[in-house]
Amino acid sequence: MHVTLPDGKQLDLPEKATALDAARAIGPRLAQDALAASANGDLVDLMTPLPEGASVSLITKKNPADAAPVFRHSLGHVMSQAVGEFYRARGYGPEAVKRGVGPAIENGWYQDFDLPEPLREEDLPEIERIMREIIARELPFSRREVSKEEALAQFAHDPYKGELIRDLSGDEPITLYQQGDYVDLCRGPHFPNTGRLPTAFKLMSTSGAYWRGNEKNPILQRVYGVAFATGKELDEYLHNLEEARRRDHRRLGKELELFTIDPLVGKGLPLWLPNGTILREELTRFLREQQFQRGYQGVVTPNIGNLDLWRTSGHYQNYSDSNFSPITVDDEQYMLKPMNCPFHIRIYASKPRSYRDLPVRLAEFGTVYRYEQSGELNGLTRVRGFTQDDAHLFTRPDQLKKEFLDTLDLTVLVLRTFGLTDVRFRVGTRDPGDSKYVGSEENWNTAEAQIIEATEEVGLPYTVEPGDAAFYGPKLDFVVKDVLGREWQLGTIQVDYNLPERFDITYTGEDGQDHRPVMIHRAPFGSLERFVGILIEHYGGDFPLWLAPRQIVLIPIADRHNAYAETLAGEFKSAGLRAEVDDSTNRMNAKVRNAELAKIPVMLVVGDREEERREVSVRERTPEGHKERKGVPFDELLAELQERYRTRI
Template identity: 50%
Template sequence: MNAMTPLEELRHSTAHILAAAVLRLYPNTRLDIGPPTSNGFYYDFDSEHRFSTEDFATIEREMQNIISENQPFIRKEVTREEAHTLFRDLDQPFKLSRLDDILESDSISIYTNGEFNDLCAGSHIESTGKVAAFKLTSVSGSYHRGDHTQPMLQRIYGTAFPSQQELDDHMERMEQAALRDHRKIGQELKLFSLDSKVGSGLPLLLPKGAVIRQQLEKLINDKLFEYGYETLYSPHIGNIDLFKTSGHYPYYAESMYEPITIDEREFLLKPMNCPMHIQAYNAEPRSYRDLPQRYAEFGTVYRMEQSGELSGLTRVRGFTQDDGHVFCTRAQLKQEFTSCLQLVQEVMAVFGLKTECRISLRDPNNTSKYVGADELWQPAERCIREVVDELDLTHSVGLGEAAFYGPKLDFMALDSLGRSWQLGTIQVDFSLPERFKLEYVGNDNKPHRPVMIHRAVFGSIERFMGLLIEHYAGDFPTWLAPEQLRIIPISDAQIPDADALLTRCKALRIRASIDTQKDKMGAKIRRARLDKVPLMAIIGKREAAASQVAVRSRKEGDEGTVDIDAFLKRIDQEAQSNR
């Protein structure tokens, strides 16, 4: 188990205080788990009482009572039999289930504060009195172990900080985040739809959302051309044997949909694109002169996410990866990895997103989760570390976060509120080329095994769109905005002039529309602002006569009157600025 940071200890301890308070108030409650998270903590409960945010004040008061009692957190190692007896007598079946997960070789510990006992490996702060500031934030449903065949529990979320000021600052950021929630803005701006008739976790991009996706794909495609990638298109289903060879089945079996039987053969909805790209490499003999071979695809994949974990565009069951795979020699590996890293940095800079990175490695205490011998992992890990060190990249290390076939460099983007979003990844893989027996003929006329790099810049296009909606609060830059210009005639007499301007916009591929509704000018301007259109062109009698428009921008407001030719040139430049 990785050691907890002081903040994680504080939050984990506060989760125990939450559970102790709930048991005092609702004694028949059964407990599952209560870990710290990146933003706070949660605890899962099975209770006849249906928790709501209206209960939070009562629970928080009881938590404050426990804090005032300054109960020490006491750790005691026990035998499996002692732990079983304790939680059987306490009628805590979920704790007994979790007890069965602990290996025979591992120690079993109970943490006690006051009258509350919990099965827990720790660690914790000294006492409950050390909790200075906390807040319960939300409640949701969650299946036991994330398995929809298991009981549905109630998950109460909260957060804790070392000081009240830090908590207040965090809650203010959360309020700002709520205003930027992509699910809310996406509905208001008609970007996407979440329709139960389509299916949970299967977002439907509406025309305006489709424009954003098209612009993102164009940005990536332009970059891929610069970096020497070739495009592939792979099917949405594949023979199950392909994924057995890759190891995705069974290593990712719990995230896959059930096999589909066609002509007495089993197929899977594609959970990953890489086995398909491997087969593209295998489609013809390869020489060292052919390498590096770089493939790219906007490939849609399908994952069986649990219902309680689905969220807008950021956690879905069907999504599109901007996937890329590089097949190269060992001598080319470092340069190709560096090139992938440069690609990620260039694209993130377009959006003003700062990135943090994490070297994700195997868990040395649980190597059964991974395929491939040490001699396949060590050069891959060495490559990542050398590139990160040579570029002096600030990074963290995540043990146990590697892909099952190789280590990786993961990227977290920081949005305008300073929140971290898990996005792209670059993975070094010696294992799958071995499993698929990939070869190329070297300059010695002998067969050699290539190295494979898996890389994605956005990761999931849907998730990246969710990030951008919140990052910009829906106020997209001109090049990305679904509607770049709203043309507003002051009266019906100027509609022909508005139509002529719209025709010119279409010729320049400027995304524009005309507001012909029978409203006052103020209402039309307000509607364009609510729709977050970057620019407005107002045409009255004088403007029409002079071949001009009165310009209003989202950022500057009234910008005065300009000639139409100059205005169209400006929009075209803004629209092209980040392509």
């Protein structure tokens, strides 16, 4: 047999040769360093026979990203062995521990167990210690193909493995992997031996999980672990995890009194508290200003619509899993709106349009409703009722490119304003094999080509994701990274030739004939709820002055300074700034501490000297830490803060 190396060179190897055989044929040093391999793009271990003619690439410690899924899976087997030894040390027999599935996942692995007594969180360090012992034993991983009968005999004590084995098709090879006295049913791949595994791992938590995800099955105990090639990567991961907990928008939303979700109101239906409403209104004011400068017109539409509207658009048929059930009113059926676009189309169609009228840009902060399963709901980032910063542009074909580029510019401006500058661009196209897409192939090809052409014209790097388009048209999505390196899909721009056809909307051209407009769907924020949730975590609740719901707090040193503080607060409010006075009976240091906990960006301390000179002492929260200034003239500070609020910095 032969295989092909990355440089195109062919290796002649014995029949049923493994990746280790390939490494030896290249050189003894590579055979010593090899950890796993890629064959035709699939990860394989050094023990697995290679397919005839395969394209093979050897993986060493120089390829940590490629090796990670393999060593994480191998560490899952080491953990499973360690759990068995943990219970044997407590007097249980070798068959007392039964095991479900245990795959590698992002950053680590998990393993499901049926245990004689539950593992406690405080047991995890002991399991880790046993794992390190197993790694130090340098146990080889061995691979063995067996018949279904042999496999069933091997796991006669384990009903979960038995069920998996019986479900395998007759022509599917069954492989067992073993290190030391531990044997498991597994497809692999694995490292050559436990001694080659990294020790930068940590067991994180345990939880309950239904066997095979079915609530009618037994609940197993799932143990999660994470692992990285180096201790530095593990430390960074754990730091980011702790930082993510500190920034969790659900916790900060409660502490800063931004929003609440009340079970009596309903799951996934957030209530905006006064502070959160201010934050939301600042966002909408910012975008409305930008839209006004670009010629958008505001509209308002209902929260429900006749079911025939959604049948015409295709949302009823194509979003059936996400729609709430229709309701009957008199002799008509209505549905909570999952999208705003059909309403905007009907507004466009409410009067005749000439080619001179186009483009028509209709914008709305419209609340929509989509069904999400209870287990997928998450604070503000996954809800059932949310507001989109939605707009629909109706253009002539010759205007489409300019309008698309203007919309692209607006979306980039929005993200840059909030410090979301690490962005990748994703073009979602149609999957020709999927029947959900409406409209002609010609329209789809034209729309996809126009998005790619416009994106390339401004020099944006992009990837193409077939099958990621909306059912009515292709799109450009903005996938941003926050300060913790997490990716979020936020803004989107979609080009649509199909809904104008489905609703039969037209404009009168220069030739006096009816022509079909092209639609652009766009939403720079995407969902206000989701965007706010992401911003809370991105800023860690420390919002810049213009966004902060509570901008300024005046802290009198003594009760006799309350009147002066109230006077200054009134002047701030007259200037359009949000100011308050802490006239509580707390001491000054406690007032400062309370303002810090509330993450108010500007704290102004006033006493005898400040009142006498019409000054304030400023303590300000900044990304770099605290900034303090004493004896600042009030009028000077007022002008400074007004300008910062106006320019949104």
